[in-house]
Amino acid sequence: xxxxxxxxxxxxxxxxxxxxxxNVEKGEIVTLIGSNGAGKSTTLRTIQGINRPRSGTILLExxxxxxxxxxxxxxxxxxxxxxxxxxxxxxxxMENLEMGAYARKDKTGMSDDLERVFKLxxxxxxxxxxxxxxxxxxxxxxxxxxxxxxxxxxxxxxxxPSMGLSPILVELIFEIIQTINKEGTTILLVExxxxxxxxxxxxxYVIQTGEIVLSDTAPRLKENEMVRKSYLGxx
Amino acid sequence: xxxxxxxxxxxxxxAGFMTFIFGGWSVAIIGVxxxxxxxxxxGGRLKREAPLGMASQxxxxxxxxxxxxxxMSLIQNYIVAPAIGQFPADPSVVIPANLAGVLGGFIxxxxxxxxxxxxxxxxxxxxxxxxxxxVVAFPFVDTFARLNWLAQFIFALIxxxxxxxxxxVVGYAGLLxxxxxxxxxxxxxxxxxxxxxxxxxxxxxxxVIWIAAAMAATFGLILGxxxxxxxxxxLAIVTLGFGEIIPVVFRNLTDVTIQDPLTCWIIxxxxxxxxxxxxxxxxxxxxxxxVTAGERGINPIGRPYLPIIGMFTNAxxxxxxxxxxxxxxxxxxxxxxxRASRLGRAWMAIxxxxxxxxxxxxxxxxxxxxxxxxxATFSGFAGAFYAAYISGIFPxxxxxxxxxxxxxxxxxxxxxxxxxxxxxxLVLLTADRLFLPALKDFLSGLxxxxxxxxxxxxxxxxxxxxxxxxxxxxxxxLFGLTLVIMMxxxxxxxxxSAQRRMELHEADEVPNxxxxxxxxx
Numbered sequence: 001x002x003x004x005x006x007x008x009x010x011x012x013x014x015x016x017x018x019x020x021x022x023n024v025e026k027g028e029i030v031t032l033i034g035s036n037g038a039g040k041s042t043t044l045r046t047i048q049g050i051n052r053p054r055s056g057t058i059l060l061e062x063x064x065x066x067x068x069x070x071x072x073x074x075x076x077x078x079x080x081x082x083x084x085x086x087x088x089x090x091x092x093x094m095e096n097l098e099m100g101a102y103a104r105k106d107k108t109g110m111s112d113d114l115e116r117v118f119k120l121x122x123x124x125x126x127x128x129x130x131x132x133x134x135x136x137x138x139x140x141x142x143x144x145x146x147x148x149x150x151x152x153x154x155x156x157x158x159x160x161p162s163m164g165l166s167p168i169l170v171e172l173i174f175e176i177i178q179t180i181n182k183e184g185t186t187i188l189l190v191e192x193x194x195x196x197x198x199x200x201x202x203x204x205y206v207i208q209t210g211e212i213v214l215s216d217t218a219p220r221l222k223e224n225e226m227v228r229k230s231y232l233g234x235x
Numbered sequence: 236x237x238x239x240x241x242x243x244x245x246x247x248x249x250a251g252f253m254t255f256i257f258g259g260w261s262v263a264i265i266g267v268x269x270x271x272x273x274x275x276x277x278g279g280r281l282k283r284e285a286p287l288g289m290a291s292q293x294x295x296x297x298x299x300x301x302x303x304x305x306x307m308s309l310i311q312n313y314i315v316a317p318a319i320g321q322f323p324a325d326p327s328v329v330i331p332a333n334l335a336g337v338l339g340g341f342i343x344x345x346x347x348x349x350x351x352x353x354x355x356x357x358x359x360x361x362x363x364x365x366x367x368x369x370v371v372a373f374p375f376v377d378t379f380a381r382l383n384w385l386a387q388f389i390f391a392l393i394x395x396x397x398x399x400x401x402x403x404v405v406g407y408a409g410l411l412x413x414x415x416x417x418x419x420x421x422x423x424x425x426x427x428x429x430x431x432x433x434x435x436x437x438x439x440x441x442x443v444i445w446i447a448a449a450m451a452a453t454f455g456l457i458l459g460x461x462x463x464x465x466x467x468x469x470l471a472i473v474t475l476g477f478g479e480i481i482p483v484v485f486r487n488l489t490d491v492t493i494q495d496p497l498t499c500w501i502i503x504x505x506x507x508x509x510x511x512x513x514x515x516x517x518x519x520x521x522x523x524x525x526v527t528a529g530e531r532g533i534n535p536i537g538r539p540y541l542p543i544i545g546m547f548t549n550a551x552x553x554x555x556x557x558x559x560x561x562x563x564x565x566x567x568x569x570x571x572x573x574r575a576s577r578l579g580r581a582w583m584a585i586x587x588x589x590x591x592x593x594x595x596x597x598x599x600x601x602x603x604x605x606x607x608x609x610x611a612t613f614s615g616f617a618g619a620f621y622a623a624y625i626s627g628i629f630p631x632x633x634x635x636x637x638x639x640x641x642x643x644x645x646x647x648x649x650x651x652x653x654x655x656x657x658x659x660x661l662v663l664l665t666a667d668r669l670f671l672p673a674l675k676d677f678l679s680g681l682x683x684x685x686x687x688x689x690x691x692x693x694x695x696x697x698x699x700x701x702x703x704x705x706x707x708x709x710x711x712x713l714f715g716l717t718l719v720i721m722m723x724x725x726x727x728x729x730x731x732s733a734q735r736r737m738e739l740h741e742a743d744e745v746p747n748x749x750x751x752x753x754x755x756x
Binding site: 048050069070071072074075079080082086087088089090091095098099100102103147151 | 577580581583584587588590591592593594595596597598599
């Protein structure tokens with residue numbers, strides 16, 4: 001469904017992505033794990049069109065994305081729950097969710113989707129009239145994910161959904177990610193919390209200083225010695 | 236209860252001072268206006284009950300306000316007016332005017348308060364009807380009472396439209412535009428060019444106003460395009476530049492010659508290159524055309540005509556008044572529709588977070604350009620009306636201070652809230668056009684009869700005092716002061732939008748406030 005072929009991205013002179021190739025099949029959860037500064041977020045930003053690759057191709061079901069501006073990529077069904085959430089702080093929860101559905105052409109299914117989001121995140125329903133900026137970190141994460149789901153995306157990019165959340169909330173969020181996936185949304189999950197990510201993903205890629213160093217099914221990665229040492233903290 | 240009486244007395248004193256300055260029949264209009272104002276501020280505070288009960292609750296307040304105004308208007312008539320050299324009060328004016336003012340204030344306070352006792356829907360309806368009555372009655376009262384406020388008040392209404400237009404750009408889309416008067420100028424000059432002896436084109440006003448709006452919108456797109464990659468301060472600086480360029484262009488478009496480049500330069504150039512002589516005549520498209528008449532301005536400009544009413548004239552401001560009210564109503568309607576539309580939501584999203592907005596599938600380029608174009612459209616209407624109303628246009632009307640004045644109305648009223656902007660425009664511009672001149676007359680009258688005679692022995696000092704006692708000289712100082720005080724005391728404006736208030740008082744908000752409390756907003 002989503003395929004990156006030898007993608008190189010630069011920040012000025014800094015070679016951030018040194019030829020990333022990865023693919024996500026329909027219905028999968030694929031995780032991209034790596035340490036700080038390895039290029040995880042840059043990969044997502046490149047898919048989103050916020051950073052432009054200097055070379056390489058990004059294909060969404062065969063269509064090239066790498067030359068499109070961000071809003072065109074969003075319209076084609078790539079939604080993301082960004083790092084730092086980037087919700088609209090001065091809009092209410094409801095208005096945020098409505099913004100999520102902005103690009104959709106069919107407005108008919110909107111109330112169904114709203115119901116679905118509220119079923120996944122009952123907390124959001126309680127906070128429906130509250131301004132996004134006054135929500136707690138966990139609620140903002142839920143709102144960012146809910147907003148992304150409102151677009152009824154073909155593929156959902158999740159950037160560090162566990163960041164800054166309490167362990168209980170992390171578990172809840174990961175459960176919800178699985179539910180979303182079971183309901184038919186393809187997911188590319190970027191995480192520092194490798195253990196959690198690998199326990200729900202089908203496959204995974206390990207990224208190190210802008211390069212994919214390892215890729216395998218999630219259970220096998222979990223057993224991999226290098227991964228255990230570097231990312232799972234198990235000797 | 237005491238607090239209500241106190242606010243009644245305050246309103247009475249303010250209204251009283253207004254009558255000191257405006258004098259004559261003004262007390263009638265001032266009375267009604269303070270009555271409505273007092274009623275609105277009181278109505279929200281009093282215990283809610285049936286309309287009659289509300290009115291009886293407000294009785295002591297209304298009576299105290301009326302009493303204060305009565306005393307002060309008598310002081311005006313018998314002490315202040317003679318002191319500033321007006322004719323001694325004529326009972327045939329004093330009695331009906333004071334009666335109208337005091338009773339009008341009293342009655343309108345009670346009516347406005349009573350409206351608050353109605354069910355919500357009827358309450359809103361009642362307030363609208365009250366407003367409509369005042370708006371419709373105002374010019375007739377003005378004429379009847381020979382106040383002659385209308386001609387100046389119409390300028391305030393022009394700025395209300397400009398404020399609403401700028402509010403789209405600044406308030407909704409969050410793009411700080413410091414050169415908005417440029418679009419006003421384009422609207423006015425379009426009207427001037429298409430409806431004056433300058434080019435012997437006399438298009439009908441009802442057509443020209445649309446052309447002016449379209450032209451302003453087009454220039455909104457053209458001038459908006461280069462600012463798109465810019466944000467914040469840089470955007471403001473570029474718009475400032477445009478605001479300066481446009482009046483200069485209009486000032487200098489007095490000798491325009493356009494020649495066809497092909498026949499005048501390219502073909503002769505090539506033939507000369509080969510040593511030949513071009514026999515081809517140079518085609519001149521425009522020869523020394525005076526497009527805008529420079530400093531002299533375009534004058535006279537065609538005016539609207541309606542059956543029954545006939546041609547609109549200087550002497551008769553009432554048709555102009557209702558025309559601009561109609562344009563304002565149209566603007567309010569359109570702006571409200573825009574705000575609620577997809578585009579309006581895209582503006583809000585862009586204002587909040589451009590990157591996040593683009594990830595929702597919003598095209599930032601298109602959204603921002605449309606904000607500039609839509610904002611400019613309304614200044615095109617205002618420009619066309621302005622040009623026709625004063626029947627002449629001159630380049631220095633549209634300079635930087637005009638842009639700043641429009642921006643001030645938006646900030647003063649409350650960015651992002653169309654009704655706030657209307658109030659801001661009315662307050663600032665009536666202060667500028669009506670209050671300051673009246674204050675000037677009041678002061679010079681007062682000085683002429685008190686201080687100046689005493690200074691007769693020192694002519695230089697006398698002249699200096701007489702010259703500087705003119706508040707109009709200090710208008711920008713006073714605007715500046717108003718803005719500084721506003722920003723310190725109430726940065727969200729007189730009637731803020733919910734989102735702006737939130738933005739400016741973020742620190743006061745309790746994070747995670749229970750959902751139930753915020754549901755109300």
